[in-house]
Amino acid sequence: MLITHARLADGRDVDVRIDGESIAAVEPAGSLSADGDERELDADGRLLLPGAIDAHVHFREPGYSHKETWETGSKSAAAGGVTTVVDQPNTSPPTVDGDAFDEKVELAKKSLVDYGISGGVTESWDPDSLFERPLFALGEVFLADSTGDMGIDADLFSDAVARAADAGVTVSVHAEDAELFDESARDRDAGGDGRDADAGLWSAFRTAGAEAAAVERALEVGAESAASIHIAHTSTPEGVDAASEAGATCEVTPHHLLLSRENLDELGTYGRMNPPLRSEERREAIYERVADGTVDIVATDHAPHTREEKETDLWNAPSGVPGVETMLPLLLNEAREGRLTYERVRDLTAANPACIFDLPQKGRVDAGRDADLVLVDTGKSRAIRGDDLHGNCEWTPFEDFAGVFPDVTLRRGDVVYDPAGETGAISGVFGDADGANVRT
Incomplete structure (x- = not known):
């Protein structure tokens, strides 16, 4: 062509x-x-942009295909201009040993876009077999429970970071310190059962301080092992600044960039995610750091759940929102409105993730x-x-x-x-290309 x-x-x-x-x-x-x-x-x-690299998705297979599959997730990615995705380990079974990794790779062969598979850490992980596989990264390593209940303690985290450093594998960290969660937030739920609770209580519960402290701890452990640390879905300016000052990399999601606690009255439990939405003041500070280059990449933490799952009480609703199809369109609109440059969008979504995660064939429009x-x-x-x-989930926190x-x-x-069919290459909207593992 x-x-x-x-x-x-x-x-x-x-x-x-x-x-x-x-x-x-x-x-x-x-x-x-x-x-x-x-x-x-x-x-x-x-x-003409380089295809976006979404370094943080949850395509839900195996185990949760009612939420998303490699086929539906990759179609969503392609329709949003994402040509490479990195899937996280909290599936069922979790990707914590060689056999689970191999099972996921077989499922991922249905993908329309290229993919990387990250390994995970639990008490029962098998690092010997896991590190024999072509891991994209070790991550999302959870310092507090989220979907999949994969939170680990400090000793195991230190051991895992050391093993990853020895293997030359980047560690992507979900940084929240559960010991600093504010349990009194539950007491402010008037009904006590979460059914009529203010959605902002989830943000009050998983505090900004819990993230900042966990980022600092992750960076300290990384320094001890000379490991490559990447902070996932950073939601606070304090976390971004700590990562930047330590020479680590970090990502911000579109929802933490464009939504705040002020949106929760409308979103309700659809706006529950980990880490949660922050104050408008913190959101604006995050945006400034995205625009000025302090934040390295934007990645979605694409974490779909069905409407039925989301439409329950605050304390039992699953955390996460879809985002792989809307990341690049949202950022391009920010550039269209003059709030970002198109070069910055390119760097956040393609050039920088290709550099950080050693994908020399991707990220630029170069011969x-x-x-x-x-x-x-x-x-x-x-x-x-x-x-x-x-x-699969057919909803978005960015409606309208x-x-x-x-x-x-x-x-x-x-x-x-190719929705308009202007290339003459296919009949219909989607092609039939088979995605490939970028680490094989």
Whole structure:
């Protein structure tokens, strides 16, 4: 394929030639012409981005396929311009030994997009067999329970970080200190059963201080073993600053970037996640750090649950929200409105995660890299609707937010999403490319 007259995030107008799975050439617009059977797509000045890398998803297989599957999750990813995902270990069985890893890889072969598989840590984990596999990372390592009840104690965390350091594997940390949760929040539930509780009590329960303390502890343990530490879904400016000052990396989710406790009256239990939404003041401080480069990446913590599961009382509703399909569209709309630059969106979603997690073939529109590409018309946005999304749960915390969605998504040169059919490559919206493990 030859893509002509595309605009890159840095403002250059280019032609891009694709040969097989790779980008063969990137030249000034108008300098390349189609050869032989080469299909030509005139971008007509639309923005061409490297495919996004979502370094934090929960595609729920095995064990919870009613929430999401590799097929539905990867369709949602492709429709949102995400061409690589990294799945986390809290499935059933959890990905804590070689056999569980192999089982997940077999399921992941249904993916339309590329994927990485992270191993996890529990009391019964088998690091010897786990580290024999091509792990993407050790993570999400939980310092407090969330979905899957995989929280571990301080001694096991230290041992796991040391083992990962020896194996040269990055440790992605869910940083919350359960000992600093505010149990008095439950006492402020007037009914006592969570049915009529203010949704903000979940944020009051899992305190900002609990995250900040856990980030500090994770960084200390990482330093002791010279481990590579990545702080997942950082929800506080204190956590971001601590990671930055220690030379570690961190991610922020779209929901912590764009939502706060002020949205909980409308969201109710649909807005329960771990870590929880914070104050509007903290959200604004997080946004500043995303915009100025202090935050390394945006990743979704895509954690779908069904409406039936969410529509229960506050204390028993599962934590998590979907997000893989809306991350890039939301950030592109922020850039469209002038609050971020398109270069910053590229770095947050593609260039930086490729660098941090050692994916040299991904993250940039450069010759020799994988042809993971997203073509978008930045002049067009549309309202996000849960019913229009392609995941299993069919809802979103960003209902009615504006998003700039892809016109075409390519993964290693294959068209995996093409709603208008303008490439002539497929019949229908989605392609049939098989995703590949980026660590094999």
